[in-house]
Amino acid sequence: MKLATVEDTRAFGRRLAGILRAGDLVLLTGPLGAGKTALVQGIGAGLGVEGAITSPTFVIARVHRGPVPLVHADAYRLGDRPDPRAEIDDLDLDASIEDSITVVEWGEGLVEELGNDEYLRVRLDRLDDDTRVVELVPHGGDWAARTRRLETT
Ligand SMILES: Nc1ncnc2c1ncn2[C@@H]1O[C@H](COP(=O)(O)OP(=O)(O)OP(=O)(O)O)[C@@H](O)[C@H]1O
Ligand SMILES: [Mg+2]
Numbered sequence: 338m339k340l341a342t343v344e345d346t347r348a349f350g351r352r353l354a355g356i357l358r359a360g361d362l363v364l365l366t367g368p369l370g371a372g373k374t375a376l377v378q379g380i381g382a383g384l385g386v387e388g389a390i391t392s393p394t395f396v397i398a399r400v401h402r403g404p405v406p407l408v409h410a411d412a413y414r415l416g417d418r419p420d421p422r423a424e425i426d427d428l429d430l431d432a433s434i435e436d437s438i439t440v441v442e443w444g445e446g447l448v449e450e451l452g453n454d455e456y457l458r459v460r461l462d463r464l465d466d467d468t469r470v471v472e473l474v475p476h477g478g479d480w481a482a483r484t485r486r487l488e489t490t
Pocket of ligand 2: 373374375392411442
C-alpha cells in the first residue's frame, strides 16, 4: 500500500492499532527515515496511550501507559554492541510483553523470540518520489487472518 504523506502513515498506524491486542509483538523494518516512528505515533494514537512518541536518543525502550500499554523500543544503537541480545534481555521487555503491545524499530534478528516467533513484520520503504510503501508480513499465530481483517476495514 502506498503512503503519500506522513499523515497517511500515521492514519495507517491508527488503523493497524485496531487489530492489535495485549501480548502482540510488531517489528518495524525499513531504512533510516522510512517512517517507522511516524507509524508508531499512529499506533499510539489508535490505542489511546499517553505521552509523545518520539525517536529516543538515549533510551532504548519507553512504555506508554494506556488501556493497553504500548512498549516502543528502538534497537538501532544496539547494533554496535558486542552482545545486543544481552542488552535486550537487560531491558526486561518480556516482563511486560504479555500485558502490552510491543513495537520495535530495528529489532529484526534480535527480538523475534520475545514473541515466541509469532509477530507481525511491517516493512516500510521509501521510494524515489519520497512517498512510502508499507507491506505487512505475518509470522505465525493468527497474524495472517488479522492482516486480512485489516484489509477489509
Ligand atoms: N509518507 C511518509 N510517511 C512517513 N514519513 C514521511 C512520509 N513522507 C515524509 N515523511 C518524513 O520522513 C520522516 C520519517 O521519520 P521517522 O522518524 O518516522 O522515520 P524512522 O523510520 O523512524 O527513522 P529512524 O530509522 O531514524 O528511526 C519524517 O520527517 C516525516 O515527516
Ligand atoms: Mg525511528
